[in-house]
Amino acid sequence: MDAALDVAALVLVLLGALLCLxxxxxxxxxRDVPTRLHAAxxxxxxxxxxxxxxxxxxLRSWPVVAFLVPVVLIQLATAPLSAHMVGRQAYRNGTIADRNLYVDELAESRQTPPAAGG
Structure with a gap:
């Protein structure tokens, strides 16, 4: 049983490394911001x-699992938030091509600046 778990761990590490690569x-x-955000x-x-x-x-240890759960949860919380912030800033800077957008929900905010009160 230990050998099977070690082989499964090895396969998972290789799969994770390939995904990160x-x-x-x-x-x-x-080339463009939305596809880079998807990759990131x-x-x-x-x-x-x-x-x-x-x-x-x-490692088969509960303290290790207790350490890894917050690591995964923090990653799941911060990655979408940072991607959202980068995407919004790219939209504001005009580095996202309008022809690539199917729906532009922020078109009104581009016409009226956020500090204008409108």
């Missing part, structure tokens, strides 16, 4: 979760 390659290769958040967070699961399987 694909996120890094996506950050370098993609989704595969990277999933890779971290898979690696944390592999660590928990490998």
């Amino acid at each position: 694909s996120a890094a390659i996506g950050l370098l290769r993609f 958040t989704k595969p990277q967070v999933l890779g971290l979760i898979v690696i944390c699961l592999a660590i928990a399987l490998s």
Whole structure:
């Protein structure tokens, strides 16, 4: 049983490393902000979760699991928030091409500045 759990942990570490590598390659290769945000958040967070699961399987200790749960929860809380903030700032700066947007929910805010009170 221990050997099977070690093999599963090894496979999960390799899978997590591949996901994190694909996120890094996506950050370098993609051209526009929305696709880079996708590469920076989704595969990277999933890779971290898979690696944390592999660590928990490998060490088989409840204190380790108790340490890894907040790490995963903080990552799940901060990655979407930071991606949202970067996306909003890119929209405000005009670095997101309007032709790439299917629905522009912030079009009114572009016409009226936020501090104008309108």
